[in-house]
Amino acid sequence: MTEVSRFRRSVTEHRAAVAELMGRVAARSETLPLRAALGRVLAEDVAAPIDLPPFDNSQMDGYAVRAADLASSEAGARVGLAVARPIAAGTDPAPLAPGTAAPIMTGAALPDGAELVVPIEAAVPETFPAFVVDVGVEYDAGSRVSLPGIGSVGASGAGQYVRRAGSDVGVGARVMAAGERVSARHVGLAAALGLTELPVVAPLRALVIATGEEIVDPGTAPEQGLAPGQIYESNSAMLVAALAEAGAEAVGLRVTSDAPEVFWAQLGEAARRHTPDLILTSGGISAGAYEVVKLALAEAGVEFGAVAMQPGGPQGAGVIELDGHGVPVVAFPGNPVSSYVSFEMFVRPVLAERFGAAPRRRQRARLKAETDSPPGKLQLRRARLTDVAADPAELPSVELLGGPGSHLMYPLAAANALVLVEESTTHVGSGAMVDTLVIGE
Numbered sequence: 225m226t227e228v229s230r231f232r233r234s235v236t237e238h239r240a241a242v243a244e245l246m247g248r249v250a251a252r253s254e255t256l257p258l259r260a261a262l263g264r265v266l267a268e269d270v271a272a273p274i275d276l277p278p279f280d281n282s283q284m285d286g287y288a289v290r291a292a293d294l295a296s297s298e299a300g301a302r303v304g305l306a307v308a309r310p311i312a313a314g315t316d317p318a319p320l321a322p323g324t325a326a327p328i329m330t331g332a333a334l335p336d337g338a339e340l341v342v343p344i345e346a347a348v349p350e351t352f353p354a355f356v357v358d359v360g361v362e363y364d365a366g367s368r369v370s371l372p373g374i375g376s377v378g379a380s381g382a383g384q385y386v387r388r389a390g391s392d393v394g395v396g397a398r399v400m401a402a403g404e405r406v407s408a409r410h411v412g413l414a415a416a417l418g419l420t421e422l423p424v425v426a427p428l429r430a431l432v433i434a435t436g437e438e439i440v441d442p443g444t445a446p447e448q449g450l451a452p453g454q455i456y457e458s459n460s461a462m463l464v465a466a467l468a469e470a471g472a473e474a475v476g477l478r479v480t481s482d483a484p485e486v487f488w489a490q491l492g493e494a495a496r497r498h499t500p501d502l503i504l505t506s507g508g509i510s511a512g513a514y515e516v517v518k519l520a521l522a523e524a525g526v527e528f529g530a531v532a533m534q535p536g537g538p539q540g541a542g543v544i545e546l547d548g549h550g551v552p553v554v555a556f557p558g559n560p561v562s563s564y565v566s567f568e569m570f571v572r573p574v575l576a577e578r579f580g581a582a583p584r585r586r587q588r589a590r591l592k593a594e595t596d597s598p599p600g601k602l603q604l605r606r607a608r609l610t611d612v613a614a615d616p617a618e619l620p621s622v623e624l625l626g627g628p629g630s631h632l633m634y635p636l637a638a639a640n641a642l643v644l645v646e647e648s649t650t651h652v653g654s655g656a657m658v659d660t661l662v663i664g665e
């Protein structure tokens with residue numbers, strides 16, 4: 225049997241090793257309809273295919289006029305103009321004849337020749353003629369309106385209440401950058417530009433393998449329940465969900481035997497079906513007699529060892545050849561909390577860095593009660609951050625949930641943070657400031 229290599233690494237070193245392995249996975253992009261792109265990360269910059277606004281248009285309901293027609297008056301004087309045919313939003317207006325004022329609605333295209341808009345409130349009369357507002361009333365060429373001259377209150381000059389073509393975004397301008405997360409606001413801008421789809425980072429595909437002959441799938445033989453010595457399989461459900469929360473596509477596989485040849489056969493079949501970019505395993509890597517993951521994968525070049533972290537000490541990582549492709553494998557310990565925190569510490573950071581997951585936030589907080597921590601290991605304790613106090617300068621406080629045991633799942637589910645106690649720290653006093661990783665609401 226091949227000698228199993230045994231590394232000893234810090235959390236930072238193992239995270240770097242996992243990131244390097246995953247560096248071989250090319251990030252792909254896909255083009256999705258706007259609604260489906262919501263929440264995803266842009267794979268490329270997006271350029272404006274048109275000007276926004278696409279044409280000069282009115283910002284007010286009022287009259288479109290030529291500046292020269294309002295400029296000839298003395299300062300403060302009003303000017304009388306003939307009322308032209310009205311311009312509704314969505315129509316292509318005829319040029320504006322000199323000496324006329326065209327009733328124009330907000331968003332309607334400015335006619336050629338018009339240089340400013342006078343809002344209806346500044347006109348006399350202060351309402352549009354009947355042929356503008358009442359359906360079926362004929363245009364009256366004799367209708368006139370009095371408007372304020374330029375320089376007086378109500379008319380400042382050319383450009384007033386005109387929204388110029390391209391004044392928001394010019395055609396060809398970069399409007400969204402690769403790496404931005406698509407929000408409702410991005411969807412709004414894309415739609416305004418006439419785009420129907422956006423290029424986003426494609427999800428990483430992962431295969432999650434649960435091992436151990438003691439585990440049975442929930443829902444299996446529900447009438448008999450668990451036989452003595454059995455437990456329900458929870459790691460693959462949890463890790464598939466953790467991957468999904470991080471935007472990856474994952475499928476679970478339960479390897480049903482502790483025999484390495486069965487492990488390889490079931491892994492090979494699942495890998496052909498799902499062509500994973502990444503394989504995560506749980507269990508079977510510590511010092512016991514039936515460590516199937518270690519037995520099978522060490523032969524294939526995956527390295528196993530210890531990371532200075534609790535829970536999650538035993539770890540493995542490497543690349544295996546599957547149908548001529550090198551596929552990264554990250555092997556987590558079987559204890560459920562160990563598996564979960566391993567995902568948060570080693571895989572989620574790479575998913576955030578390269579595959580569109582939202583990055584986790586670190587938060588300093590005041591520890592509510594004292595605790596001890598093993599020397600030489602980064603300890604991760606399940607905890608709840610309380611709401612920030614009314615005073616915004618005040619930091620949140622954090623309460624530990626349950627003990628450090630890696631089988632304690634209830635406090636993991638109830639937690640919204642992991643308290644990180646440094647390797648060099650063996651005791652943290654009540655009220656001390658600690659680092660936390662925010663993992664939930």
Ligand SMILES: Nc1nc2c(c(=O)[nH]1)N[C@H]1C(S)=C(S)[C@@H](COP(=O)(O)OP(=O)(O)OC[C@H]3O[C@@H](n4cnc5c(N)ncnc54)[C@H](O)[C@@H]3O)O[C@H]1N2
Nearest residue numbers: 434436457458459460507508509510511537557558559562
């Ligand atoms: N002599 C030593 N024993 C152990 C060591 C050690 O250093 N020396 N390390 C301990 C630590 S720390 C951990 S963590 C575990 C890791 O063990 P494995 O990765 O080999 O995991 P298993 O033995 O297969 O399982 C551990 C535990 O978790 C349960 N489990 C496993 N898979 C699942 C699953 N899919 N769903 C739910 N629960 C699962 C399993 O029943 C065990 O209780 O080793 C320690 N031992």
Ligand code: MOO
Nearest residue numbers: 535536537562630
């Ligand atoms: O490292 Mo194990 O993960 O403590 O239980």
